[in-house]
Amino acid sequence: MKKIFALVDCNNFYASCERVFNPRLEGKPVVVLSNNDGCVIARSEETKALGIKMGQPAFKSEKLFKKHGILVYSSNYALYGDMSDRVMETLRQFARDMEIYSIDEAFLSLPYTTPEQMTDYAREIRKTVKKWTGIPVSIGIGPTKTLAKVASKIAKKYARFKGVFNITDHEKTDQILEKFPVGDIWGVGPRYEAFLKRHGIKNALQLKRAHDAWVKKHLTVMGLRTVMELRGVPCFSLEQMPAARKGIMSSRSFGRPVESLDELKEALATYTAIAAEKLRSQHSAATILHVFLMTNRFKKNEPQYYSSSTTILPVASSYTPELIRFACEQLEKIYKPGYRYKKIGVFLAEIVSQDRIQLNLLSLDYPHERNKTLMQVVDKMNQRLGPGTVQFGAEGTRKEWHMRRKLLSPRYTTQWSEIPVVKTG
DNA sequence: TCTGGGGTCCTAGGACCC
DNA sequence: TCTGGGGTCCTAGGACCC
Numbered sequence: 001m002k003k004i005f006a007l008v009d010c011n012n013f014y015a016s017c018e019r020v021f022n023p024r025l026e027g028k029p030v031v032v033l034s035n036n037d038g039c040v041i042a043r044s045e046e047t048k049a050l051g052i053k054m055g056q057p058a059f060k061s062e063k064l065f066k067k068h069g070i071l072v073y074s075s076n077y078a079l080y081g082d083m084s085d086r087v088m089e090t091l092r093q094f095a096r097d098m099e100i101y102s103i104d105e106a107f108l109s110l111p112y113t114t115p116e117q118m119t120d121y122a123r124e125i126r127k128t129v130k131k132w133t134g135i136p137v138s139i140g141i142g143p144t145k146t147l148a149k150v151a152s153k154i155a156k157k158y159a160r161f162k163g164v165f166n167i168t169d170h171e172k173t174d175q176i177l178e179k180f181p182v183g184d185i186w187g188v189g190p191r192y193e194a195f196l197k198r199h200g201i202k203n204a205l206q207l208k209r210a211h212d213a214w215v216k217k218h219l220t221v222m223g224l225r226t227v228m229e230l231r232g233v234p235c236f237s238l239e240q241m242p243a244a245r246k247g248i249m250s251s252r253s254f255g256r257p258v259e260s261l262d263e264l265k266e267a268l269a270t271y272t273a274i275a276a277e278k279l280r281s282q283h284s285a286a287t288i289l290h291v292f293l294m295t296n297r298f299k300k301n302e303p304q305y306y307s308s309s310t311t312i313l314p315v316a317s318s319y320t321p322e323l324i325r326f327a328c329e330q331l332e333k334i335y336k337p338g339y340r341y342k343k344i345g346v347f348l349a350e351i352v353s354q355d356r357i358q359l360n361l362l363s364l365d366y367p368h369e370r371n372k373t374l375m376q377v378v379d380k381m382n383q384r385l386g387p388g389t390v391q392f393g394a395e396g397t398r399k400e401w402h403m404r405r406k407l408l409s410p411r412y413t414t415q416w417s418e419i420p421v422v423k424t425g
Numbered sequence: 426t427c428t429g430g431g432g433t434c435c436t437a438g439g440a441c442c443c
Numbered sequence: 444t445c446t447g448g449g450g451t452c453c454t455a456g457g458a459c460c461c
Contacts, residue, residue, distance in 0.1 A: 041461095101460090101461085102460080102461045103461075104461080105461080186459095186460080187458095187459065187460080188459085189458065189459050189460080190459095191457085191458065191459085192458075192459085219458090220458080222458085222459075223458095
C-alpha cells in the first residue's frame with residue numbers, strides 16, 4: 001500500500017511541558033534556559049512575539065525578562081523526557097510504523113488515502129495528543145520526510161491551518177515552495193543558506209530546480225538528497241529501530257570557574273559515571289575513552305587553553321570505577337595549573353555489545369560477573385530513587401562546581417522526593 | 426558574575442601498500 | 444637522463460540536526 005509521511009512536532013516543547021503542570025503559565029510568556037541557565041532554548045508563543053531570540057544568552061536578557069514579566073525556567077530534562085515518552089506512546093496508537101526523531105518530533109508512516117482523509121486523521125491525532133498529554137502539536141504531511149517537515153513548519157506558522165498542513169492537499173506545491181525560505185529547509189543550515197543566497201537561491205522552489213551536479217559539488221550528497229526529496233523522490237526512509245550509539249558524550253559547563261585538579265577530577269568522575277550508565281542502558285561497552293578540558297572562550301582577556309587525550313582500553317568496559325580511573329589518568333596528562341576552566345567532558349567510543357567483549361589473556365582473572373552485578377544494583381537504585389542516589393567516591397559530595405539550575409521546576413511526573421519541602425518556623 | 430549538550434554524516438588529504 | 448598510480452584506511456574538520 002502506498003504510504004505518506006507525517007511529521008508530528010510538539011509546539012515549544014519544553015515551555016509546553018512546564019505549562020502542563022503549572023496552568024498559571026497559560027497565556028503568559030515563558031522561556032526555558034539551557035543547562036547552567038546559559039541561554040534561551042525554548043520560548044512560548046508570547047515570548048517569541050516579544051522578540052526574545054533562540055540561543056540568546058540569559059544574562060543579557062534579564063532586563064527584558066523583567067520588563068515583560070517573562071517566566072523563566074531552568075531546563076528540567078527528567079520532566080521533558082517523561083512527557084516525551086507519553087506523547088510517543090499516544091502517537092503509537094495511530095501508526096504502527098513510526099520513527100522517534102527527537103525528544104519532541106516523530107515521523108509517522110500513514111496509509112495514502114485521499115488528501116482530505118489524511119488531513120482529518122492528522123487532526124484526530126492532534127486532538128488526542130492534546131487531550132491525553134496536554135501538549136499541543138503541529139503536523140505536516142508530505143510524500144517525503146523533507147516535504148513533511150516543510151508542511152509542519154507551515155502548519156505551525158499560519159494559525160488558519162489549525163495545526164495541520166498537508167502539502168499533497170494542494171495542486172500547486174511549487175507555489176508553496178516558492179514562498180518557503182531556503183534556510184528553513186531541513187538540512188540547510190546557516191552556512192549553506194548564506195552560500196545558496198550568494199548564488200541567487202533564496203527559496204525552496206529555486207533549490208528544487210538547481211542542477212544536480214552543482215548541488216552535489218557544493219552541498220555534498222546529503223544536499224542532493226534534500227533536493228531530490230523536495231522533488232518528491234524519497235531518499236530518507238523511516239528508521240524504526242534506533243541505531244546503537246556510536247559514541248556517548250557527557251560534559252557540562254561549570255557553575256563557576258574551576259582551577260584545582262581535585263575539583264576537575266570530581267566533575268570528570270561525575271560525567272564519566274553518567275556516560276557509563278548510558279552505555280550500560282544500551283547493553284554495550286566502550287573501547288576508547290576520550291577526555292577534554294577547556295577554559296571559557298568568551299573571556300577574551302583570560303588565558304585560553306584546550307586539550308584532550310585519548311586512551312584505548314585493554315578490554316572494552318562499562319564498569320564505572322574502571323572508566324573513572326582511566327579518565328582521571330588522562331586528565332592528569334592534560335591538566336595545566338593556572339587556568340580558569342569552564343568545561344570538562346568525556347567521550348566514549350568504539351562501542352561494542354556487552355556480551356561480545358573480547359577478553360584478553362590478562363583479564364581472565366578479572367571479576368567481571370561481580371562488577372556487572374554491582375553496576376546493575378547501582379543503576380536500579382538510581383532509576384528508582386533518582387539520579388545520584390548511589391554514586392562513587394571519586395565523584396565528590398559537595399560539587400561546588402555544579403551547573404546552575406536556579407529556576408528548576410519540580411520533577412512533577414517522575415520523582416516525589418525532589419519536590420521542594422517548604423520550611424516553616 | 427553570567428554564553429548548552431549531544432549527536433550524525435561527508436569529504437579532503439595524508440599515510441601506506443603494492 | 445628519467446622518479447607511477449590506484450586502492451584503502453584513518454583522521455581532522457566542517458556541515459548539519461534537535
